[in-house]
Amino acid sequence: MIEAEFGAAAPPMVLATEDALLRRYDTPREYIDEVSESRLLGGVHYRFSIDAGRNAGLVIGKLAVERHFKPIAGGR
């Protein structure tokens, strides 16, 4: 959905937090890959669950874009 709105070259996303951890994502793809992988590294999700979640998320994201990310009156 980020890609649909901003293009593959979306602005970088930089997340700085109170516990001094810093994450930076230059593309939506980096963000998606790292968040997904984090669940394996955290010890809470198996690889096959990550793949299943990603696939379902892609379907839901595409549906949202196709059905709702449309120009509205006034040309937006």
Add this chain to the structure above:
Amino acid sequence: MRSPPPPALDSKIWARDFNEITRLGGKKSKDRTPACTDIGKFWGNRSVRIVLPQLVGRPGRALVDDARFLALTEMAWVDSYVSMMDGNYAINFWRPITAIRNAELDGNDATGPDAEWRPLLINTPPHPEYPCGHCLSVR
């Protein structure tokens, strides 16, 4: 929007992924790099939606477009959450902390129990495992 069933417990995929998370996801993992530990911890207790404020309010973007973008992504986020919980409770799959400590129950010779195993993240989410919710809603 329900995911296909997870692999059978006597399958090679189950053994492969069981052994991968046992090795890389444990609190005392020796194979996870410090950078990967940071990644696991960072997203441990955060919503994937925290990136969205980074994207709005930029030069050339109209306020109404940003507002619409946030509203629509929030809507899809709820859809992803419903899909995740639907799968979680329909399939009711065990989390790694349960599976790894009780691996003798899976009937798979390629997995073995570790009674002391804990995940990197202190709190395993208090609902079934499959499919991964972060992975569903990160879009």
